[in-house]
Amino acid sequence: MAGPVYFSADAYEAMHAQVRRSGNEECCGALVGEQAIERIIPLANEAGDRQASFAISPRALFELERTMPVAGFYHSHPNGTSVPSRRDLEFAWPGYVYVIVGHAIRAWKLEPDGTNFRELPVVVQ
Amino acid sequence: MTILVRVPGALSEYTGGSTEVRAEASTVREALHGLVEAWPVLRRHIFDDHGKLRGHVNVFLNEDDVRYRQGLDTPLRKDDVVTIVPSVAGGQTRAAELSAHEMARYSRHLSLPDVGLEGQQKLKASSVAIVGAGGLGSPSSLYLAAAGIGRIGLIDFDTIDVSNLQRQVLFRSDQIGASKAHTAAAELKRLNPEVEVVVHEARLTRENALDVLAGYDVIIDGTDNFPTRYLVNDACVLLGKPYIYGSILRFDGQLSVFDAQRGPCYRCLFREPPPPGLVPNCAQAGVLGVLPGIIGAGQALEAMKWILDLPGVLIGRLQLFDALTFRWREMTLRKHPQCPLCGPNPSITGLIDYDEFCGVKPMETNEAQVPEISVEELKARLDAGGKIQLVDVREPFEWDIANLSEYGAILIPLNDLRDRLNELDPNRETFVYCRSGARSQRAAELMKESGFKKVTNIAGGIQAWADRIDPSKPKY
Numbered sequence: 001m002a003g004p005v006y007f008s009a010d011a012y013e014a015m016h017a018q019v020r021r022s023g024n025e026e027c028c029g030a031l032v033g034e035q036a037i038e039r040i041i042p043l044a045n046e047a048g049d050r051q052a053s054f055a056i057s058p059r060a061l062f063e064l065e066r067t068m069p070v071a072g073f074y075h076s077h078p079n080g081t082s083v084p085s086r087r088d089l090e091f092a093w094p095g096y097v098y099v100i101v102g103h104a105i106r107a108w109k110l111e112p113d114g115t116n117f118r119e120l121p122v123v124v125q
Numbered sequence: 126m127t128i129l130v131r132v133p134g135a136l137s138e139y140t141g142g143s144t145e146v147r148a149e150a151s152t153v154r155e156a157l158h159g160l161v162e163a164w165p166v167l168r169r170h171i172f173d174d175h176g177k178l179r180g181h182v183n184v185f186l187n188e189d190d191v192r193y194r195q196g197l198d199t200p201l202r203k204d205d206v207v208t209i210v211p212s213v214a215g216g217q218t219r220a221a222e223l224s225a226h227e228m229a230r231y232s233r234h235l236s237l238p239d240v241g242l243e244g245q246q247k248l249k250a251s252s253v254a255i256v257g258a259g260g261l262g263s264p265s266s267l268y269l270a271a272a273g274i275g276r277i278g279l280i281d282f283d284t285i286d287v288s289n290l291q292r293q294v295l296f297r298s299d300q301i302g303a304s305k306a307h308t309a310a311a312e313l314k315r316l317n318p319e320v321e322v323v324v325h326e327a328r329l330t331r332e333n334a335l336d337v338l339a340g341y342d343v344i345i346d347g348t349d350n351f352p353t354r355y356l357v358n359d360a361c362v363l364l365g366k367p368y369i370y371g372s373i374l375r376f377d378g379q380l381s382v383f384d385a386q387r388g389p390c391y392r393c394l395f396r397e398p399p400p401p402g403l404v405p406n407c408a409q410a411g412v413l414g415v416l417p418g419i420i421g422a423g424q425a426l427e428a429m430k431w432i433l434d435l436p437g438v439l440i441g442r443l444q445l446f447d448a449l450t451f452r453w454r455e456m457t458l459r460k461h462p463q464c465p466l467c468g469p470n471p472s473i474t475g476l477i478d479y480d481e482f483c484g485v486k487p488m489e490t491n492e493a494q495v496p497e498i499s500v501e502e503l504k505a506r507l508d509a510g511g512k513i514q515l516v517d518v519r520e521p522f523e524w525d526i527a528n529l530s531e532y533g534a535i536l537i538p539l540n541d542l543r544d545r546l547n548e549l550d551p552n553r554e555t556f557v558y559c560r561s562g563a564r565s566q567r568a569a570e571l572m573k574e575s576g577f578k579k580v581t582n583i584a585g586g587i588q589a590w591a592d593r594i595d596p597s598k599p600k601y
Binding site for chain 1: 133134135136137138139166169170181183185190208210211212213214215216217250252275276278323339340341
């Protein structure tokens with residue numbers, strides 16, 4: 001996927017609702033779809049320190065990747081920022097879309113050289 | 126043979142639209158090399174500059190994470206599928222704001238130039254796992270909780286025993302029999318309610334170690350045995366985390382920080398464990414009660430220095446403490462260029478069976494070689510008389526508590542046995558006992574290997590004798 005990240009309205013709202021419910025803990029999940037994000041799959045946050053970090057279990061991702069087209073991942077920043085942190089960059093992979101839900105919802109993708117993120121516009125259909 | 130290597134669909138824009146490649150490989154490592162040769166753009170996401178697998182790459186062989194097999198050395202078979210699964214993780218930059226109450230609580234830190242507000246926020250943002258809530262874990266967890274570490278994980282499966290109270294200062298006499306981890310957690314929360322304490326009431330094993338320890342920044346080893354020591358070291362190297370090492374025995378203590386990113390790991394120093402039985406543990410050899418206080422507090426100190434990035438962390442330096450002379454000696458440690466774990470060409474890329482590695486697990490063949498009899502059978506044999514020799518392989522202090530000298534038992538401690546075999550008659554039928562039957566098993570094996578004609582181990586040792594034959598013998 002290049003260019004804007006297209007969300008179905010349902011997927012966008014479901015993601016937003018999950019973030020509201022999780023309060024001051026980070027929540028996370030997978031973005032699923034080919035041309036657009038058609039749905040989200042909430043995943044357990046396996047991090048030890050859920051107030052400031054998130055981690056998705058490799059097993060969950062392994063199962064997901066072979067059953068549906070995973071376009072990327074979303075996670076929340078309870079402190080409100082929607083910009084990737086240093087740790088977000090450290091763990092980022094090329095190809096995936098990373099959506100961060102803070103006060104705003106913003107989408108990011110790793111630059112091909114892997115040194116930084118490029119922001120992608122988010123479009124809700 | 127030809128193996129299928131799969132990558133996530135999202136990477137297909139880098140791989141010409143494909144998500145799998147065929148590679149000639151006989152191990153997982155070779156399969157990954159085949160992958161990055163086909164798609165060089167993936168190399169930097171899979172291997173670091175030294176050619177080691179990056180921490181945020183998970184590799185599955187068919188249905189299994191290879192970390193739980195033999196890591197990159199896991200052999201492949203025909204029709205195997207290797208799948209790359211990214212670690213997806215991250216999170217906001219932690220804003221460890223301090224409340225007014227915390228400012229007051231930590232005011233002595235805030236006025237220290239090298240800690241200050243920024244340092245205190247680092248402590249609050251950090252997490253420490255303590256393996257073993259015992260002699261060493263008591264002082265280290267108490268000081269770290271008091272200092273305001275954000276999250277402390279306590280890993281212990283045991284319950285409080287009366288013999289712990291001589292040195293494990295987290296516990297009180299009215300708590301005997303209670304869970305160590307839960308009791309310790311409650312005590313730490315009482316000391317500092319600001320600290321999050323996570324209880325892992327489980328034995329740390331090769332199955333859970335990576336998952337449990339991955340959630341912490343710093344790992345403190347407060348255990349007393351070689352299998353756990355190697356397990357913690359290996360897991361820390363694989364996870365890229367510092368391992369704060371401490372050990373105590375009798376009047377001696379050791380302290381160091383093994384951080385393979387910046388210095389040697391424990392295996393650089395001791396590639397293999399000593400033979401089982403050579404180094405006694407505290408239960409066998411004793412330990413001065415205050416010694417774990419000194420070494421455990423040292424571990425807490427080093428964990429704090431590491432978190433605060435203060436100079437002088439004991440990386441590459443082993444401290445040896447002698448409580449009797451009150452002297453510290455320092456040994457400089459260097460990274461072993463061929464370390465099988467943290468060297469450039471590691472042969473250990475996943476966790477192994479540490480009980481087997483340390484020889485703790487009795488080998489079945491040996492068990493079969495040395496016959497065992499019960500204390501009742503022994504009593505019958507002794508009463509019947511005859512030309513037999515009865516050998517006690519415990520330590521002299523144990524002999525002084527209780528022994529079978531009335532049946533002609535002679536004392537040769539296990540560690541001296543090899544040198545003193547000439548005091549025994551290899552042709553005479555021999556019975557060996559210790560406290561509960563483990564050391565005597567090893568002694569009997571040694572005698573058997575040395576040509577003793579008939580050696581028998583006494584199951585349950587003198588403890589069983591005191592329980593079932595002669596209750597007047599004191600137990601210990």
